[in-house]
Amino acid sequence: MHPATHPTDSAPDGRIYRTALLRRRLVRGLLAAVVALPLVGAAAACGDDAASDGKTKISIFWWGGEARAGLTEQALELYTKKNPDVTFEKTWQANQGYFDKLATLTAGGNPPDIFQIDDNFLAEYAARNTTLDLKSYQDSGKLDTSKFPPSLLQYGVVDGKLAGLAAGENTQGLVYNKTLLEKNGLPEPTTGMSWEEHIAWAEQVSKKTGVPGTQDPSADYKAFWVWLRQQGKDLYSGNDLGFTAEDVTAWFELWKGARDRGATPPPDVIHEGNATDITKQLVVTGKSATSWVWVNQMPELKKNTADELGVIAYPGDPSGQWARASMYWSVFRGSKNADVAVDVINFLANDPEAVELLGTDRGLPSNLDLRKVISDGTTDEAMQQSIEVENKLAETFGESPQVPIKGHSKVRAELTKAAENAQFGRATPAEAAAQFVEACKAAIAS
Amino acid sequence: MALTTAPDPTRRGTGSVRPDATRRGTGRIRHGEGLAGYVFLSPWLIGLMGITAIPMLLSLYLSFTNYDILTPWSEVEWVGLANYERMFTNDPSWWHSVGVTLRFALIAVPLKLAAALGVALLLNRAWRGVGLFRGLFYLPSLLGGSVALAIVWVNMFNREGAFNSFLSLVGIQGKPWVNDPDWALETLMVLAIWQFGAPMVIFLAGLKQVPTELYEAAAVDGAGRFRQFVNVTLPMLSPVIFFNLVLETINGFQGFTAAFVLSNGTGGPVDSTLMYTLNLYITGFTDLEMGYASAMAWVFLIAIALITVVFFSTGRFWVHYSDGEEH
Numbered sequence: 001m002h003p004a005t006h007p008t009d010s011a012p013d014g015r016i017y018r019t020a021l022l023r024r025r026l027v028r029g030l031l032a033a034v035v036a037l038p039l040v041g042a043a044a045a046c047g048d049d050a051a052s053d054g055k056t057k058i059s060i061f062w063w064g065g066e067a068r069a070g071l072t073e074q075a076l077e078l079y080t081k082k083n084p085d086v087t088f089e090k091t092w093q094a095n096q097g098y099f100d101k102l103a104t105l106t107a108g109g110n111p112p113d114i115f116q117i118d119d120n121f122l123a124e125y126a127a128r129n130t131t132l133d134l135k136s137y138q139d140s141g142k143l144d145t146s147k148f149p150p151s152l153l154q155y156g157v158v159d160g161k162l163a164g165l166a167a168g169e170n171t172q173g174l175v176y177n178k179t180l181l182e183k184n185g186l187p188e189p190t191t192g193m194s195w196e197e198h199i200a201w202a203e204q205v206s207k208k209t210g211v212p213g214t215q216d217p218s219a220d221y222k223a224f225w226v227w228l229r230q231q232g233k234d235l236y237s238g239n240d241l242g243f244t245a246e247d248v249t250a251w252f253e254l255w256k257g258a259r260d261r262g263a264t265p266p267p268d269v270i271h272e273g274n275a276t277d278i279t280k281q282l283v284v285t286g287k288s289a290t291s292w293v294w295v296n297q298m299p300e301l302k303k304n305t306a307d308e309l310g311v312i313a314y315p316g317d318p319s320g321q322w323a324r325a326s327m328y329w330s331v332f333r334g335s336k337n338a339d340v341a342v343d344v345i346n347f348l349a350n351d352p353e354a355v356e357l358l359g360t361d362r363g364l365p366s367n368l369d370l371r372k373v374i375s376d377g378t379t380d381e382a383m384q385q386s387i388e389v390e391n392k393l394a395e396t397f398g399e400s401p402q403v404p405i406k407g408h409s410k411v412r413a414e415l416t417k418a419a420e421n422a423q424f425g426r427a428t429p430a431e432a433a434a435q436f437v438e439a440c441k442a443a444i445a446s
Numbered sequence: 447m448a449l450t451t452a453p454d455p456t457r458r459g460t461g462s463v464r465p466d467a468t469r470r471g472t473g474r475i476r477h478g479e480g481l482a483g484y485v486f487l488s489p490w491l492i493g494l495m496g497i498t499a500i501p502m503l504l505s506l507y508l509s510f511t512n513y514d515i516l517t518p519w520s521e522v523e524w525v526g527l528a529n530y531e532r533m534f535t536n537d538p539s540w541w542h543s544v545g546v547t548l549r550f551a552l553i554a555v556p557l558k559l560a561a562a563l564g565v566a567l568l569l570n571r572a573w574r575g576v577g578l579f580r581g582l583f584y585l586p587s588l589l590g591g592s593v594a595l596a597i598v599w600v601n602m603f604n605r606e607g608a609f610n611s612f613l614s615l616v617g618i619q620g621k622p623w624v625n626d627p628d629w630a631l632e633t634l635m636v637l638a639i640w641q642f643g644a645p646m647v648i649f650l651a652g653l654k655q656v657p658t659e660l661y662e663a664a665a666v667d668g669a670g671r672f673r674q675f676v677n678v679t680l681p682m683l684s685p686v687i688f689f690n691l692v693l694e695t696i697n698g699f700q701g702f703t704a705a706f707v708l709s710n711g712t713g714g715p716v717d718s719t720l721m722y723t724l725n726l727y728i729t730g731f732t733d734l735e736m737g738y739a740s741a742m743a744w745v746f747l748i749a750i751a752l753i754t755v756v757f758f759s760t761g762r763f764w765v766h767y768s769d770g771e772e773h
Contacts, residue, residue, distance in 0.1 A: 096711070100731040107515040107736075124734060128516040268605060268622035271715045410733050413712060420716045424627055442536075443733075 056337050058344060059089040061105070062116035063098035065300075068361050075354040079347050086340055095276070106130055106332075113335040114344060117164055118327045119155070119403055120412070125330065126163035127406045132331040133161040137342045144350050147367040151400040152323045158403050164328025165345050168363025171313075171321045171393055172222050173295035173386065175283050177211075178308035184209050189290070191313040191393075195227070195254060198315040202263035205289050215273045215282045216264035217292040218255040219419035221412045227251060229320040229398060236405050239444070245430075245437040252422045252429030259423065264288070267423040274416055279304050295386045296326055296363040302382040309382070311389050319398040326363030359383075364390055410443035509741035514734045522737075529741035540742065542717055543725035546631060550721065551698035554635040558698075559690055562642040566649035567679075580650070587643030596637070596707035600624050603633045624708055627718040634704050634719060645690040652686030653679070684765045692757050699750055702727070722746055 062072060069092045076088045091112065093101065099121055105111045117125060125131050137143040143165065145153050156164040174189070181188055186208060189201055202213025217223035225235045228251075234242030258264050265273070265288050273282040273291065283291035284304040293301065298311055313321055329345040331338055348354055355370040360383055365371040375387045404411075418436035421427040427435070484491070509529055511522045533540050569580050589595045602608045603623040610620030623629045660678045669677065680687075702723040705713065713720030713728065726746070730739030 103515045103731060103734060125516060128514065130516045266622075268625035268715070271625045272604075274714075275710050277710070407733075413728075413732075416712070416714065417716055420627070420714065424716060426627070426716065439538075 054085055056086050056340050057089055058086060058114060058337055058341055059091070059112040060114040060344075061091045061102065061112040063093055063095045064116075064361075065094070068092070071358050071361055075348060075357045076344075078351075078354055078357065079344060083343075086344070111332045111334070113332055113337055113341040115330055115332065116167065116327050117330050119325060120409055122156070122164050122328060122330070123158050123403050123405050123408065126158035126161060126403075129333060131161075131163040132333045132335065132338055132342075133163070134165060134331070134342065135162045137346075138162060142339070143342055143346050147350070147369050149323055149366075149368060149394075151397065152325055152366055155323070155325045155400045155403060156328055163403075164325070164330040165349060166325035166327075166363075166366045167329050167348070168296065168326045168360070169323050169366060169390070170294045170296040170326040170363040171324055171390060171397070172226055173293055173298065173311045173389060174290055174314050175281075175293050175298065175301060175309050175311045176290040177283055177286075177305075178310045180209055180211060180289055180307065181205070182308075188310055189312060191318055191389075193315050195315045199254075199258045199261065199263050202258065202290070203261045206262050209289070211286065212265040212269070212282075212288045213263050214258070214290040215288045215292060216255050216259060216270045216419075216423065218252055218422070219270070219274050219416040220292050221415050222294075223292050223314060224251055224415065225401075226314045226320040227316065229322075229401070230316040234401050235411075236402055236408075238402075239405060241437070241440055241444070245433045248418075248433035248436055249430045252419065252433055255419075256422060256429055267420065267425075270423055271420060274420070283309065294324075294326065294363075295390050296360060298386040299360075299380060299382040309385075311385055313389070313393055318393055318396045321393060321397060322400045323394065323397050324400075325366075360387065405444060407440075407444035411440050414439040414443065505740040505743060508737050509744050511737045513737035513740070515730075515736045516734060525737070529738045530745070532738065533741060533745065539717065539720065539725065543713075543720045543722045546718070546720050547699055547701075547722040550631060550635060550638075550701060551695060554638040555691070555694050555698045557635070558639045558642050558694060559645055559687070561639055562645035562690070563649050563683075563687075565642065566646045566653060567675075569646075570650060570653040580647075584643035584647055587641040589641070593703060593707055596704040599633070599637050599704065600708055625715055627714075627716040630708065630715060630718045634701070634708065637704055638698065638701065645694060648686055648690055649683070652683045656682040681766045685767055688757070688761050688765045692754060695753060695757070696750055699746075699753075 060076070062068070064072075069090075072092070073090060076090065080087055089112075102111070102115060102117075111130070117131075122131075134143055138145055145165070148166070149169070152166045152169050153162075156162055156166055176189060178188065180186075184205075186205055187201070189198060193201065198214065205211065205213030221235070228234055228243055228247060231247065233247055236242050255264070259267075264270060265282065269282065269287050272280060272285075273288065278284075278293075278297055278300050281291040281293060281301060281304075282288035284301055286305075291301075292314070295311060298309065302309055329348065331341045331345065335341050348358065349365075350367050350370070352370055352373070355365050355367060356374065356377075358365070359374060360378070364387065365374055375391065378384055378387065414436055418427075418432040418439075421435070422429050422432040508522075510524060510526060512525050512528075513519075513522045565583055569576055569583070603610075604625060605620075605622040607620075607623075609623070613620040621629055623633045656679060660682070661674055664674050664678050700723055701721050705719040705721045705724050706727070709715070709719045709724075711724075711728070711732075713724050722742075723746075726739050726742045729742060730736045
């Protein structure tokens with residue numbers, strides 16, 4: 001502090017008196033500012049919400065890359081063009097960290113009116129009543145689902161409530177490196193091969209090319225799920241697991257056999273490929289000839305490799321697969337502009353121009369009429385491939401399973417842990433399976 | 447202002463009181479001055495309350511509830527000690543993360559301090575260009591807990607990484623270090639040890655404080671280099687060692703960024719890098735069990751406080767303060 005402001009003398013002369021006065025004023029001024037600042041902030045915040053000019057601002061939040069952001073922004077601009085009173089506050093980011101942020105926004109009482117969500121979290125949000133039940137809008141016709149495949153629509157229903165509207169459809173896809181196979185004169189795998197045949201084929205690929213034939217999907221819940229359905233089981237049944245420790249043991253044994261035969265990469269490479277990041281999938285990093293992905297990821301995978309890629313269904317009976325909502329649009333239950341928000345997601349699903357803009361970035365369009373238009377019009381080869389495979393599979397799709405229950409994210413993490421334990425030889429398949437089932441039970445009970 | 451009013455410990459008991467201090471507090475402006483103090487403190491005070499104190503108290507409350515982020519506050523249920531009970535009796539992954547964190551801290555912290563002291567001894571000489579080396583050795587710790595550094599580390603220590611290329615030059619078959627559950631944590635330890643710059647600089651400053659007469663006297667008494675180090679350097683340096691030990695231990699327990707990046711936020715492979723803070727983060731933000739995560743945070747806080755208390759209470763047996771006062 002400056003010495004001049006420090007009255008060290010007991011008999012103040014005029015100068016010190018003046019500084020004291022001055023300081024007192026300064027203090028009051030500062031105090032006033034400190035007190036007033038939050039008020040100003042609050043007033044400004046109020047100003048945001050007040051729709052005094054009849055305009056509505058809808059906040060919308062999604063994850064994805066830049067391409068998706070561009071397409072979505074165009075579609076939303078189109079909506080504003082048709083409804084000049086509605087504008088958007090758009091936020092998007094990469095997949096990693098998206099759900100942390102969404103949860104934090106919700107906790108802060110400031111969730112977006114519309115948000116993108118997937119089946120890993122839909123039940124978590126729906127069970128806690130964070131999502132608006134869209135049933136009444138569907139009944140009143142404000143949300144048109146008449147052109148949706150019934151099973152796809154059903155896959156957005158949690159506890160009898162329509163918690164999310166499918167923003168696109170996809171299904172499991174086994175992507176393989178065509179170039180590598182052709183170069184070595186090897187046959188391409190086909191849909192309908194049994195799991196045994198797939199592993200035998202992969203073993204042959206490993207021997208001939210030196211590149212492991214297939215990624216080991218034992219840590220991958222979506223592969224495990226298809227396999228379970230083919231055994232007449234399921235991932236979940238009501239609020240319980242749809243499988244037993246014996247099922248898991250058989251699944252882990254199957255892949256232990258494949259590893260022992262050299263059909264898969266070593267465990268550390270399998271671990272690398274277990275990352276959900278598209279750029280780390282082994283088929284594009286060249287560390288295996290096949291990867292277990294979703295069909296709509298084909299175009300994105302294609303961008304990360306110079307090789308030709310092919311895509312088929314997972315091994316076994318293709319009816320184990322189903323029309324999965326690749327992601328949903330959900331509306332926040334507390335949204336002040338819920339009606340407008342529902343109209344926006346209706347627009348994104350059913351407006352011909354909007355659907356054409358969005359293309360197949362979020363999966364095949366949910367509206368079957370418009371899906372046909374898009375499929376016929378596309379020129380992107382990777383996209384054509386994924387549409388073709390999915391259209392073919394649509395004939396054999398099985399019934400949709402129930403949406404994964406609360407605790408699903410933990411179940412996924414536990415499956416990865418158990419499978420890697422077995423892969424690194426730290427546990428036998430039976431031990432790993434027992435640990436997994438026990439951990440799952442704890443996860444879905446809490 | 448804080449400097450002039452803080453009690454000066456070195457003057458304790460000497461009876462010397464600052465002359466101006468007696469006059470203060472008697473004037474009429476005392477009230478206004480206190481107010482002014484608070485006004486000037488207010489940015490910090492508001493920050494402390496808003497960002498630290500109030501959230502901490504809230505998390506203490508939440509640790510006794512089943513709060514899950516998405517549920518509105520009004521519907522949060524009080525569950526008593528259930529979260530704490532679950533942690534100690536019914537959560538193997540919590541115990542696992544405690545083990546991982548202890549292993550990390552017990553190995554990485556002593557080695558880091560040893561490296562810092564060793565290099566500080568080497569650099570505490572009047573060589574030409576020694577300043578450059580001090581700068582170079584300090585550089586890694588400037589990068590701190592950065593994400594970029596962790597990404598570099600992953601790429602250096604994976605199967606095709608630079609480290610294995612180097613090993614193969616000398617005919618050693620490397621391992622997929624970061625992707626091997628037996629080695630992933632050790633790779634993180636190496637990263638932590640490599641960033642020894644901050645304690646090193648503090649050691650250097652400490653070494654400069656040791657009076658050269660002591661070494662001369664020891665040399666006259668016939669003490670060799672090693673004896674000088676053990677009987678002069680270490681005791682004289684003990685307050686600095688103590689300071690670094692406390693600080694680095696706390697830092698070591700809180701390691702997060704590198705483990706998060708290396709494992710894509712999962713703590714893998716096979717939970718080998720599931721540090722306490724990472725486990726806490728996953729519990730709170732992925733599994734959405736924020737009440738339970740709050741309880742974990744409080745146990746963590748208390749554990750670190752206890753460890754620090756243990757350090758301070760053992761300190762008087764081996765830490766020597768050269769100012770002649772007993773502390």
